[in-house]
Amino acid sequence: MSLNQAVEAIPRKSMVLFFLIDTSGSMGGSKIGAVNTAIEEVLPELRDISASNADAEVKIAALEFANAASWLTANGPVPVETYNWNYVDAAGNTSMGEAFFKLNDALSTKTFMQDAVGSYAPAIFLLSDGEPTDDFDGGVEELKKNKWFKASIKVAVAIGDDANKTRLAEFTGSSESVLEVHSAAMLKKMIKFVSVRASQIASQSVQVNPITPVKPAVPSSPATQNTASLNTAPLGTMSTGSVAAADDEESSKQTMLNSELAQARQQVTAGDDEW
Numbered sequence: 001m002s003l004n005q006a007v008e009a010i011p012r013k014s015m016v017l018f019f020l021i022d023t024s025g026s027m028g029g030s031k032i033g034a035v036n037t038a039i040e041e042v043l044p045e046l047r048d049i050s051a052s053n054a055d056a057e058v059k060i061a062a063l064e065f066a067n068a069a070s071w072l073t074a075n076g077p078v079p080v081e082t083y084n085w086n087y088v089d090a091a092g093n094t095s096m097g098e099a100f101f102k103l104n105d106a107l108s109t110k111t112f113m114q115d116a117v118g119s120y121a122p123a124i125f126l127l128s129d130g131e132p133t134d135d136f137d138g139g140v141e142e143l144k145k146n147k148w149f150k151a152s153i154k155v156a157v158a159i160g161d162d163a164n165k166t167r168l169a170e171f172t173g174s175s176e177s178v179l180e181v182h183s184a185a186m187l188k189k190m191i192k193f194v195s196v197r198a199s200q201i202a203s204q205s206v207q208v209n210p211i212t213p214v215k216p217a218v219p220s221s222p223a224t225q226n227t228a229s230l231n232t233a234p235l236g237t238m239s240t241g242s243v244a245a246a247d248d249e250e251s252s253k254q255t256m257l258n259s260e261l262a263q264a265r266q267q268v269t270a271g272d273d274e275w
Contacts, residue, residue, distance in 0.1 A: 012057040015120040015203035016077045016112065017046070017195065019062040020099055022128035022159075027090040031129060031159055034184040036087040038191035045192070046080045049199050056120055056203035059083075061112055065099035066092035076112050096132035100139025100171070107148035121151035121253075123198035126171055127191070129159035140170055153202050153254045155194050155261065157181060176258040179265060190264065197260055201253050 021035060050058035059077035062085075063069060072086070103124070106112040113119050143149045156168035158180040169175040179194070181187045 011117045012053070012055055013118045013120055014059050014077065014115040015056045015199065016059045016061050016122040017080075017199050017202075018103065018106075018122055018124040019060070020103065020124065020126040021062065021064045021088065022094060022096070022130065023064040023066045023088050023090045023092075024094040024130060024133075025066075025091050026094075026130050026162065027159070029090075030184040031187065032088065032090040034187040035127060035191065036085070038188040039195070040085045040087075041188075042192045042195045043080065043083065043085060045196050046199055049196065049203070050080050053203055058199050058203060061106065063099055063102060063106075064088050065095045066090070067095060069095050069099040069102050071102065071106070076114075093133040094128065094130050095134045096128065096167075097135035097137070097139035100136070100143050104139070104142045104146050104149070107143075107146050107152075113148055120203055121148065121153070123202040124149075124152050124154045125191075125194055125198060126154070126156040126168065127159060128156070128168065129163050131162070131164050132167060136167060143171075153198060153257055155179070155198060155257065157187070157190055157194070159187060173254075174258070177254070177261065179261060186267075189267070193264055194261075198257060201257050 019039065023032065027035075046058055046060075050056070058080045060073065060080050060083045061077040062072040064072055072088070073083075107122070108114075113122075154172040154177055156172050156178045158165045158168055158178055160182060163180070165175070165178050165180060168178045172178055179190055181190055
């Protein structure tokens with residue numbers, strides 16, 4: 001087997017991008033239309049990100065919540081290369097708490113995070129335009145005990161004036177991770193921006209300085225490989241001694257994304273109000 005064939009044969013770890021989508025009645029019309037169009041249109045970019053990443057394969061998991069919460073990817077995360085978005089409709093209440101309980105169940109190596117090769121901490125993207133109508137507090141508290149959730153990078157988009165930004169910040173852990181949009185055009189733009197940047201940041205090690213050219217990888221000794229694994233090891237295969245380092249890395253990834261969200265927030269305020 002040639003060196004190139006050997007490299008190609010190395011399995012990649014997974015990075016799951018979770019979409020949590022409010023499909024309650026208030027999301028009807030241009031709001032849910034913008035969500036459907038944006039997710040459909042961003043998939044080719046996400047496929048490019050996955051195809052060009054030698055270490056991580058991007059997968060999609062999507063959950064909608066209205067009168068109840070249900071997975072659109074019921075059989076688990078789907079490789080973005082084969083994933084197709086099916087449009088969702090809007091009707092009913094806002095069972096955000098139930099969505100959080102279902103997300104908590106999915107964030108486990110027994111369910112959605114059971115990839116045999118291992119997984120990077122996921123990116124979780126929440127979109128909502130209203131007020132939770134069920135046990136929001138119980139759902140959030142359950143998630144806060146979940147190691148995958150704590151290690152993930154999180155973003156929420158508050159759609160229109162009626163969205164409860166305080167509640168969304170409780171989910172993400174910070175108001176810096178909450179974007180507010182007021183038009184269909186800006187909603188589409190932010191969905192694409194967050195999906196792409198969150199996937200890029202979550203699927204790479206923050207140890208790499210994007211300004212400094214990265215030297216081509218060369219075969220390394222077992223000792224060197226063991227040292228390097230401390231920087232990039234997925235949660236599913238990580239040793240106890242490197243968990244703290246992983247927590248620091250994921251925190252750095254969230255900080256990196258938040259700084260880009262701050263710049264994106266300036267663009268959001270430039271749009272004309274529609275809702």
